[in-house]
Amino acid sequence: MPEKALEMKNISKSFMGVHALRDVSFNAYRGKVNVLIGENGAGKSTLMKVLSGAHTMDSGEIYIDGKLVDIKDPTSAMESGVAMIYQELNLCSDMTAKDNVFLGREKVNGLLVDEKECERKTLELIKEYEMGFHPNDKVGDLPLAKQQMLEIVKAISKDAKIVVMDEPTSSLTVDEVEHLFRIIKKLNANDVTIIYISHRMEELFEIGDYITVMRDGELVGEWPIEEVTKDSLVASMVGREIKDIFPKQQVPIGSTVLEVKNLTKEGVFRDVSFSVKSGEILGMSGLVGAGRTEVCMSIFGALSRDGGDVYLKGERVDIKSPADAMKKKIAYLSEDRKLMGISLMNTIRDNISLSNMEQVSKNGFMVKAKEEELSNNAVKMLSIKTPSIYQLVGNLSGGNQQKVALAKWIERDIDVLILDEPTRGVDVGAKQEIHSLIGEIAKQGIAIILISSELPEILGMSDRIIVMHEGEVKAEINAEEATQESIMSYSV
Numbered sequence: 289m290p291e292k293a294l295e296m297k298n299i300s301k302s303f304m305g306v307h308a309l310r311d312v313s314f315n316a317y318r319g320k321v322n323v324l325i326g327e328n329g330a331g332k333s334t335l336m337k338v339l340s341g342a343h344t345m346d347s348g349e350i351y352i353d354g355k356l357v358d359i360k361d362p363t364s365a366m367e368s369g370v371a372m373i374y375q376e377l378n379l380c381s382d383m384t385a386k387d388n389v390f391l392g393r394e395k396v397n398g399l400l401v402d403e404k405e406c407e408r409k410t411l412e413l414i415k416e417y418e419m420g421f422h423p424n425d426k427v428g429d430l431p432l433a434k435q436q437m438l439e440i441v442k443a444i445s446k447d448a449k450i451v452v453m454d455e456p457t458s459s460l461t462v463d464e465v466e467h468l469f470r471i472i473k474k475l476n477a478n479d480v481t482i483i484y485i486s487h488r489m490e491e492l493f494e495i496g497d498y499i500t501v502m503r504d505g506e507l508v509g510e511w512p513i514e515e516v517t518k519d520s521l522v523a524s525m526v527g528r529e530i531k532d533i534f535p536k537q538q539v540p541i542g543s544t545v546l547e548v549k550n551l552t553k554e555g556v557f558r559d560v561s562f563s564v565k566s567g568e569i570l571g572m573s574g575l576v577g578a579g580r581t582e583v584c585m586s587i588f589g590a591l592s593r594d595g596g597d598v599y600l601k602g603e604r605v606d607i608k609s610p611a612d613a614m615k616k617k618i619a620y621l622s623e624d625r626k627l628m629g630i631s632l633m634n635t636i637r638d639n640i641s642l643s644n645m646e647q648v649s650k651n652g653f654m655v656k657a658k659e660e661e662l663s664n665n666a667v668k669m670l671s672i673k674t675p676s677i678y679q680l681v682g683n684l685s686g687g688n689q690q691k692v693a694l695a696k697w698i699e700r701d702i703d704v705l706i707l708d709e710p711t712r713g714v715d716v717g718a719k720q721e722i723h724s725l726i727g728e729i730a731k732q733g734i735a736i737i738l739i740s741s742e743l744p745e746i747l748g749m750s751d752r753i754i755v756m757h758e759g760e761v762k763a764e765i766n767a768e769e770a771t772q773e774s775i776m777s778y779s780v
Contacts, residue, residue, distance in 0.1 A: 432576065635681065
């Protein structure tokens, strides 16, 4: 067994009387990739936030390099050699890369910030790990993958001995994931310990050395990666066997509900045409940046376009805003739930009510009983883990936040549902639940557009697939004839 870089012993943490962690002990081995998995709400993020100083534990002990440490805030965590890269990146988009790297730790020369030294040190790390951007690049101008790499540069610049990565590949292409894995292996070679949280099973066996499973705030077990299988891990995570992650239902496909012709936005997408029928799930595949999201945002009225037409049930419609789209019975689940999908500072009830005002109000006033009925139905249907509908959405796990974002739409009377990365950042059990719900929605005759970067999801859930590349539709394939290889060939 390699040496333990980290030992978290008997960690417990409660929020308002609800146990998030109960007597959890977790080990991370030096210079290895230590995978941490579990269902959404299992306590993974809470445990790592205790390690990073974002939460203070109620009880327990933390040892780094065999020494007891007192981590009470992010500063003390950083001083102990711990850095955390969150799924929602923590960067200042209006600042340069080097300014982000040294924010709060600026190199100074007398009374002034030594810009050249900050640039030199940042460039040194960028070159060593082949990051592919410049220290003076504005962060907001960098693609998401480069921003992810910048977070790694930040962590390395702090001389972190333990780096926590929370869903680091959720927005990366296949090539970008391979680049990330090369960086991780180089970090391991430099004796840096990685704690890796992901719901993508195929990644865990490619990059992991040891794996720890949590369930319901407790430790299930820890194993070398070669001693487990995908099926055994899933059973450990959810406490039951899951046989079919993609429970695609056979649904009668009706007439065309939505048709778009020659949608164009200069520099983003051009001449995009497709249709989707009642009860049909149309998969939209392509690499990150292919224009899938932008096309669907333009249909929903959240992004202007330069040309093209949208037809609903054969009638041309002029949709200029999301409010117009909602009136036309179009719903859109955003890929960025925190920016455009949910309000973190409001309760589950409030979030669901906001998209269903006509159902929960009377004569201009909110009806509490109707709000509670609608919200409780949605919580039950989507198996949202929460003490009550009055829980703040920001206090939920990422996967349960995603379920709330979806819950806003399932109670509406809609004809078209656009799902943009609906299972991003959710565990395998929640994925199956969401996939089953998508099937039930299709059975109601609703036309569904499913955008996903996960090819198994596209292949497993779609009736028909369109593939986009650099803003254009490159192929339309029947799902029965599609393969991962054929989709990737059109994607690139």
